[in-house]
Amino acid sequence: MGSLAHAGTAMTAAFLASLVEAVEALTIVLAVATLRGWRPAGLGALAGLMLLVLIVLAFGPLLDRVPLHLLQLAIGILLLLFGMRWLRKSILRSGGVIPLHDEAMAFATGTAELREQARRHEARLDWLAALASFKAVLLEGLEVVFIVIALSTSPGLLVPASAGALAACLLVAGMGFVVQRPLARVPENTLKFAVGVMLAAFGIFWTGEGLGVAWPGADLAIVAFAALFLAVARGAVVLARRPGTTVLP
């Protein structure tokens, strides 16, 4: 029961987090494709994906050599930093303290930056366009890889977490290929809010395990942590709300 809950939560967290990252990468790749065509955009994205695979192949086996408690502690702290960062930002965005992330605006900014680079370096434009695509896929892909590795700290979770991440990336790539414009309707802040809650819950669990805490209910404690983080985060949105602002998630 606990393992099933754990696998399901890991898969959902990986899927939702990867969905956000894939949408952000797609926005840049589409900006490049719109301005310079699919060749540099596709080549840059492919090079980014290949480097990601190399990074996973190079560093993945090293993780087996790290003592389990140390790995749980390190991954737990990183998950806490990552999840709480997302949660904080989505709370502040929901409360209207900072503006929402806008994929359409990110697309316009990306296109404008490439145009400006084109003006300055006309001859190298295809190379610069491919580089922009490469950087977007590499950086957002690194986040996906980290999330999958972090959620796979206990045995048997690598497959569900990877499947969740892969499904999200394929879904976004497919939708991007079909609609050929930024997926501005994806409720990014709500997704980040949900993923922040889940990653923070996993972070508490793994950090505690790394410190030698025997959580009551074992893996099921993650569900209780997530419920607690959700309740507190909802309260924090009310706390953050500026007068006259509608609460979003």
Place this chain on the structure above:
Amino acid sequence: MNTLGAALRGLVGLFVDDGALALEIVAVVALAGISKTLIPDVPLAAGAILLFGCLGVLLANVRRSRTHHIT
């Protein structure tokens, strides 16, 4: 070189956005670790410090950010 720098900055940015939040989380984890060492007979004390400490850090940070952005 610029690409490598951007990749490294992006990697650090994955975990650290608001420096104070990151430091406070690390401090809570350290406090939980110390309590586990000092009171090993009550292992859940470390867990409680970790869980409620992080929730408290989140609330305090949101409150601080709100004040900072409004003023």
